[in-house]
Amino acid sequence: MAAPIPHEALARGVRAAFGAAARIALATPLAGDASNRRYIRLELSGVTALSPPAVVAMLLDGPRPVSDELGGAGANAELPFLNVGRYLAAHGLPVPTVHLARPEEGFLLLEDIGDTTLWRAVEAAPARAPGLFAAAVDLLVQLQVIGSRHVDGTCVAFGHRFDGRLARLEVEHFVEHGIETRHGRKLPERERARLLAALEPVVVPFESPALVLAHRDYMAWNLHVQGDRLRLIDFQDALLAPDAFDLAQLLTDRTTGTIVSPALEEALIARFVAGRTAAGLPLAAGFDDRYRLCGLQHALKVIGRFYFLEVVKQKPGYLAYLPSVYGVARRLFASLPALAPARQLVVPYVPELAAEAS
DSSP states (O other): OOOOOOHHHHHHHHHHHHOTTOEEEEEEEOOOOSSSOEEEEEEEESOOTTSOSEEEEEEOSSSOOOOTTTOOTTSOSSOHHHHHHHHHHHTTOOOOOEEEEEGGGTEEEEEOOOSOBHHHHHHHOGGGHHHHHHHHHHHHHHHHHHHHHOOOTTSGGGGOBOOHHHHHHHHHHIIIIIIIIHHTSOOOHHHHHHHHHHTGGGGGGGGOSOOEEEOSOOSTTSEEEETTEEEEOOOTTOEEEOTTHHHHHHHSSTTGGGTSOHHHHHHHHHHHHHHHHHTTOOOOSOHHHHHHHHHHHHHHHHHHHHHIIIIISOOTTGGGGHHHHHHHHHHHHHTOGGGHHHHHHHTTTOGGGSTTOO
């Protein structure tokens, strides 16, 4: 059961941010995610004409300034959302304004950027997909260029690397939960080691020393369409990662293939390559393989993650998303002939990844 809304603390926060007369007229919980954050839209009254009519409260799981993925309690001196957001905002990236930060009370008050994600926008109007996904690719190029030209040791993103160690942990997460949790038994150690060794090629892009600033969760669900611009959210786990990783997340997400055709995907990859080159950051050879390997690594991680959330954490509904994730993984396996032996080893445990599965 979700914790109760801290109405009194939020009311104090609204007054602190927008004046003594400001009040919460209506509090509406918004759709959550798989993290420890919750969101509530607060419609306001008693505010001035210069104040927003509504804000979004991000409710934290306590005041701990930690990342969901990258550290335990006390890992960072500041809430990563605030730290990374400040860096991105300082360099002109379209992140929500922070009206008030009260992490010690368990909440932030953020700019309300609406409810229309990039995915919802193209789902409602598929003809908009080429333009909106092109804008997302351009925004990603901008992120990587800024990260290359403005390295900042005070931003926690530059202190974390999505390297081979972390990529291997996520492949192990797939084996632990996508196979072992699914079947309710631990694999014999030799069998497990053989699987992990066969999947080692998906880790190769993460071994590169030439990592770039990455959002880490750059998908159409984490980009909002507000008027004629995109807005960027859920950037708290930003780090340094392979140049292909964010693009692969964007274009090989579980639902993307229903809107982004193979021809459009190819055009968007070419746009990314051209954008980087035009900015003076040409990509090293082998980008196409890095793109596919990053996409497959992420798909495998998600399979494990969904079993972990549904079975271990007892958050219902995630297994319903798996058919589309399996479809992504099948397509990427098929595009990587060198991984055929790994696929043969995985299929007995995950038959949905067989070439003939539908």
